[in-house]
Amino acid sequence: MANFDHLSAELDQLRVDGRYRPLTVWDSGSDTWMVLNGRKVLQMSSNNYLGLTNHPDLKKAAIEAIETYGAGSGSVRTITGTLRIHDDLERELASFKGTEATLVFQSGFTTNQGILGSILGSDDVVISDELNHASIIDGIRLTKANRKIYAHKDLDQLEQRLKESGSFRTRLVVTDGVFSMDGDIAPLPQIVELAERYDAIVYVDDAHASGVLGRFGKGSTDHFNLHGRVHIQVGTLSKAIGAVGGYMAGSQLLKDYLIHKARSFLFSTSQPPSVAAMCLAAIRVLKNSPELTERLWSNTHYFREKLHKFGFDTGQSETPIIPIIVGNPAATMLFSDALLAEGIFAQGIVYPTVAMDKGRVRLIITASHTQEDLDFALDRLQHVGKQFSLI
Numbered sequence: 001m002a003n004f005d006h007l008s009a010e011l012d013q014l015r016v017d018g019r020y021r022p023l024t025v026w027d028s029g030s031d032t033w034m035v036l037n038g039r040k041v042l043q044m045s046s047n048n049y050l051g052l053t054n055h056p057d058l059k060k061a062a063i064e065a066i067e068t069y070g071a072g073s074g075s076v077r078t079i080t081g082t083l084r085i086h087d088d089l090e091r092e093l094a095s096f097k098g099t100e101a102t103l104v105f106q107s108g109f110t111t112n113q114g115i116l117g118s119i120l121g122s123d124d125v126v127i128s129d130e131l132n133h134a135s136i137i138d139g140i141r142l143t144k145a146n147r148k149i150y151a152h153k154d155l156d157q158l159e160q161r162l163k164e165s166g167s168f169r170t171r172l173v174v175t176d177g178v179f180s181m182d183g184d185i186a187p188l189p190q191i192v193e194l195a196e197r198y199d200a201i202v203y204v205d206d207a208h209a210s211g212v213l214g215r216f217g218k219g220s221t222d223h224f225n226l227h228g229r230v231h232i233q234v235g236t237l238s239k240a241i242g243a244v245g246g247y248m249a250g251s252q253l254l255k256d257y258l259i260h261k262a263r264s265f266l267f268s269t270s271q272p273p274s275v276a277a278m279c280l281a282a283i284r285v286l287k288n289s290p291e292l293t294e295r296l297w298s299n300t301h302y303f304r305e306k307l308h309k310f311g312f313d314t315g316q317s318e319t320p321i322i323p324i325i326v327g328n329p330a331a332t333m334l335f336s337d338a339l340l341a342e343g344i345f346a347q348g349i350v351y352p353t354v355a356m357d358k359g360r361v362r363l364i365i366t367a368s369h370t371q372e373d374l375d376f377a378l379d380r381l382q383h384v385g386k387q388f389s390l391i
């Protein structure tokens, strides 16, 4: 009889490698302090950069949208699933991003799949940073275009790839705006210059830059003042924005094309109205609350400087994503467990997600961490860091 023995064999191997991880089930909502097995722990690994998962405006918008529109949208966008609230969200987002148009998808993941899977053909080439997010890699798997990889942020190699690509109809360079494992920022001005020199399209995935980089959290294009020079910006509504969803910000032409061709857009039901309403409310909160991103960054600078003073290795971090490099996978997971025992949740990230000797706990600082929270975390990190001889 047919069976799934190969699955249990793979899971057994994960157990042997110490990489088998059951899901952590939280007994409270996404917040700065969360309840785990009856204990309150400080959350240091959530993408809830601005604390918007609990913002009263978002909650109110969701409740009102449910009362006005009901629970689900009933269909894909192209049939009956485009409600006024979806259109309002896309207009608000376009005005926020300063682009001609935006198109909302169900998640950042499906946004990359939908765009990369549809806009290129076999005459084209996509040139991708080796550390780009899984959703970009999978999006590229869906395209018939030729594929080239350049070493992480290596502009000489990027130029080489562009030089080799003169004979293709379209060249597209794709990069994360902020890289999720190291918290470093893509050299977007130099990428844009190279792309302009070699007549290439620039595609930046701002999942970890949305609500984080740029004025009011408008993203990396705004951060580097590259308005009008980045053809495709992808954002997520799932991280700093506090709900779930993703979007393309770019030209009306691109939006029209994606509405007709992007398969993850065409063949999957649109966001529930309550979700679209929360996203819309969140963008309005961002526009009216510059203090949120200011606090995010002052918390980040304070925390990282203290970690450096203690002697921790925080890798390439230059954003609120702050890895603490521990080393081998087993030590990394023990360090994470020891922090949890002290009341701090800091997710361990190990091989093969990162190099074998670069296991780390990945901290994410948020605007909603208070001074007390940060000092508590620093005190415990220093204590456990010494136990582990990291400092």
Ligand SMILES: *Cc1c(COP(=O)(O)O)cnc(C)c1O
Binding pocket: 107, 108, 109, 110, 112, 133, 135, 136, 176, 180, 205, 206, 207, 208, 236, 237, 238, 239, 244, 245, 246
């Ligand atoms: C998280 C992430 C995504 C996926 O976004 P979701 O909205 O969670 O699906 C896409 N790209 C990058 C770079 C990310 O970090």
